[in-house]
Amino acid sequence: MTSDTEAGKAVVSGAGAVDDGLVAELVARAQAGGVKLTGEGGLLQQLTKRVLESALEGELQAFDITFDGRRTAGRR
Template sequence: MTETVVAVELSQNPDDEAAAAAIAVPDSREVDELEVARELVRQAREAGVSLTGPGGLLKAMTKTVIETALDEELSEHLGYDRHDPAGYGSGNSRNGTRAKTVLTDACGQIEIDVPRDRAGQLRTRDRQEASTPPDRC
């Protein structure tokens, strides 16, 4: 489906300006994200992968996004990216990963690999203490 954006000429009438402001024109980032999502769904369907469920696309993408965010947080903490020579002899570096189960709102439990630093100084900011909701017991 293709969307068409029509140019609107604004008058000096405040009511017309308010109406024009209410028209949502997607920016290029939203369009790019939409195209990426569509392509992922197409590829999943062609490969016979379900969109939801234990082996589904949504769960895999959620895992990837969480792990990428944690890896970026570690890069920020250490001050250099993965495989960057600036990290050699820095006193603290990446030290593999550890497995952890996280509970997400959209996908339930997901096994992720949490990156570690040698000095054990990294404490993630996006972490909440786990609590089991009564309806999931």
């Protein structure tokens, strides 16, 4: 597993990309806070949404495109 910091965000790759301790902590916090693990508004739905948004943002940044479709400075 490798880990770097890019623009204040952790970038993790390799087989250890999922930290079991972190997953256990998230599940425990969700249960303690009364958040369902699955279903509408549950932990799994929230995590999936955030992971997909982060991946999409990364792809858009690779092409210097903002969410509204405008090109950012740096590419023509």
